[in-house]
Amino acid sequence: MKPTRDLQKPELGARKPPTAPLDAGPVLGDPPASGRGLEMAGAALSLIWVLLILGYVLITPPGSDAQTFGLVMTLLMVFLPVALIWVVVTTLRSVRELRAEAARLQATVEAMRSSYVQAQAQAPQGGGIKPSVERKIDEIAAATKQAETVLATFTSRRDAGLTVPSADRKAALVKPVVDAGAEQPALALGTPAEDLRSPLTVADFVRALQFPETPDDREGFRALRLALEDRTVAKLIRAAQDVLTLLSQDGIYMDDLKPDLCQPELWRRFATGERGRSIAALGGIRDRTALALTAARMKADPVFRDAAHHFLRTFDKTFAAFEPNASDLELSELSDTRTSRAFMLFGRVTGTFD
Numbered sequence: 050m051k052p053t054r055d056l057q058k059p060e061l062g063a064r065k066p067p068t069a070p071l072d073a074g075p076v077l078g079d080p081p082a083s084g085r086g087l088e089m090a091g092a093a094l095s096l097i098w099v100l101l102i103l104g105y106v107l108i109t110p111p112g113s114d115a116q117t118f119g120l121v122m123t124l125l126m127v128f129l130p131v132a133l134i135w136v137v138v139t140t141l142r143s144v145r146e147l148r149a150e151a152a153r154l155q156a157t158v159e160a161m162r163s164s165y166v167q168a169q170a171q172a173p174q175g176g177g178i179k180p181s182v183e184r185k186i187d188e189i190a191a192a193t194k195q196a197e198t199v200l201a202t203f204t205s206r207r208d209a210g211l212t213v214p215s216a217d218r219k220a221a222l223v224k225p226v227v228d229a230g231a232e233q234p235a236l237a238l239g240t241p242a243e244d245l246r247s248p249l250t251v252a253d254f255v256r257a258l259q260f261p262e263t264p265d266d267r268e269g270f271r272a273l274r275l276a277l278e279d280r281t282v283a284k285l286i287r288a289a290q291d292v293l294t295l296l297s298q299d300g301i302y303m304d305d306l307k308p309d310l311c312q313p314e315l316w317r318r319f320a321t322g323e324r325g326r327s328i329a330a331l332g333g334i335r336d337r338t339a340l341a342l343t344a345a346r347m348k349a350d351p352v353f354r355d356a357a358h359h360f361l362r363t364f365d366k367t368f369a370a371f372e373p374n375a376s377d378l379e380l381s382e383l384s385d386t387r388t389s390r391a392f393m394l395f396g397r398v399t400g401t402f403d
Contacts, residue, residue: 095131095135249282257286288356303391306394309330332396343398344398357395
């Protein structure tokens, strides 16, 4: 019985034996040719030069005035050319070794390429890519797809139902459903002004809860003015302004608090009424000083305590109306506002997340 193809595959990480031995010629196995010829030639030239100098010295008659000067010149003529000869010999030998090394590397590369081509030619159909390489490609593709999904989530801000891409006019709050049977008969005084006004947008709602950054923050004041025209949002704005002012008396500022990041899914669960430890991650304020000062004043100051509870109730009610119309990105932006940080702080102190 012939073995199946799966049994014939090599294990991952194991090196597959080559189908044929690598024939790189004598260049791979033999060391480079030695420079004995160059050294012998250099020695011969040096010996000849020394003999010529000795002959010149012997021929020169003794007692000559120029003999002292000639001795100095003789030493220079002996050693300088000999040194130059051996410099040339060493350079030529280094060049020859480099050429031999380059030849060996080229032969090795050629042998490896030949072996790879033979292995690919003898591999079964569809098995040209190694399993490890294929696995790496799949991981890169999966990571790229995941990155694109996350990028699309955090860069898309506009409502998909809008026909004009640049008009981000999605309403911030869900319009409450009015029970026609329980509603009192309206007086014939015309349409209220608040029904004629355009609804507050999500972007303006989030910007208003952040409050103006500086006295020159025109965008912040514009969003705050629009938010105060909405009765429901105006209640939250005033409640948040009251608690932020009271907290600043103890030196607690929301810009100094750095809450932990929280998943938008937890905010949605909070909006549906879930409480307790399952959503404890919403209380991302970990500043011990701010928590201790707030808790102490909650116990000692009844005005501060009433303002805090009123703020928590208003935030809870308004956020429940905001969550259905908000995307995950908009919920993340809301959680980073000063109003949301104050909610996290008071939620931790009052035990909302316990």
